[in-house]
Amino acid sequence: MDSPRDIRLAIRRGEWRKPTSGLAWGYAQANLVVIRKEFAYDFLLFAQRNPKPCPLLEVLDIGNPHTKIVADDADIRTDIPLYRVYKSGKLVDEPDNILDYWRDDLVAFLLGCSFSFEYALMDAGVPLRHVEADRNVPMYITNIETVPAGILRGPLVVSMRPIPHELVVRAVNITARFPSVHGAPVHVGYPEVIGIKDINSPDFGDPPLMKDGDVPVFWACGVTPQAVAMASGVDFMITHSPGHMFITDVKNTEFSVF
Numbered sequence: 001m002d003s004p005r006d007i008r009l010a011i012r013r014g015e016w017r018k019p020t021s022g023l024a025w026g027y028a029q030a031n032l033v034v035i036r037k038e039f040a041y042d043f044l045l046f047a048q049r050n051p052k053p054c055p056l057l058e059v060l061d062i063g064n065p066h067t068k069i070v071a072d073d074a075d076i077r078t079d080i081p082l083y084r085v086y087k088s089g090k091l092v093d094e095p096d097n098i099l100d101y102w103r104d105d106l107v108a109f110l111l112g113c114s115f116s117f118e119y120a121l122m123d124a125g126v127p128l129r130h131v132e133a134d135r136n137v138p139m140y141i142t143n144i145e146t147v148p149a150g151i152l153r154g155p156l157v158v159s160m161r162p163i164p165h166e167l168v169v170r171a172v173n174i175t176a177r178f179p180s181v182h183g184a185p186v187h188v189g190y191p192e193v194i195g196i197k198d199i200n201s202p203d204f205g206d207p208p209l210m211k212d213g214d215v216p217v218f219w220a221c222g223v224t225p226q227a228v229a230m231a232s233g234v235d236f237m238i239t240h241s242p243g244h245m246f247i248t249d250v251k252n253t254e255f256s257v258f
Helices: 004-012 037-049 114-123 165-175 224-232
Strands: 027-036 056-059 083-087 090-093 106-112 139-145 155-164 214-220 236-240 246-251
Touching (some): 083 224, 155 165
Antiparallel strands (some): 027 236, 083 236, 139 155
């Protein structure tokens, strides 16, 4: 298996531009949020008030694009396959690096990602349809409101994995062991209850692949800040493109609480 560093370097060279689910198996992946220092405290407070979608793994120094805790020799400007740039709440670019957008007044946050508990699900015999099909996980904007902080407010985004009905309880119990990477689901079944009108038309990612007997299970998602950027009209925010994550040097097992 390629090491996380090898994969980050391949991404930096432009050799991988696809979603990262299944890469560096056994190592944690992370969501990215970059915001101006003027609003960095607002986002820090937002993450503290909304730990399910925004579990903090690392906060970088102002103007510094290099991680100190979750990875060595990493540059968050180049080591993610695809980024998103929001201005005044609108998506304006989806570049493969953010070197041209980087400024000395920016603060980067890395958040836990549900890809990190997928290894535990598969090890326990819980199938993951998107991994089997080499597709991106489906993600949806819900009618569940996050707790506001400063200028930031907006809806919760969830990722969905179809789980065979007899394995739902197992999936809930396994993911509950990983609170730093979104933890247990926020909803099971009945997508319309959380505002999802058509489960086959996700707001982010690829449409789901469901088999007979599968139940839709929804986890809080680190794409939530992107929905918040749009709802709040944030003047400037950079994120990862949904499903295209930052790969850390931290083992997934280090996030298990039991």
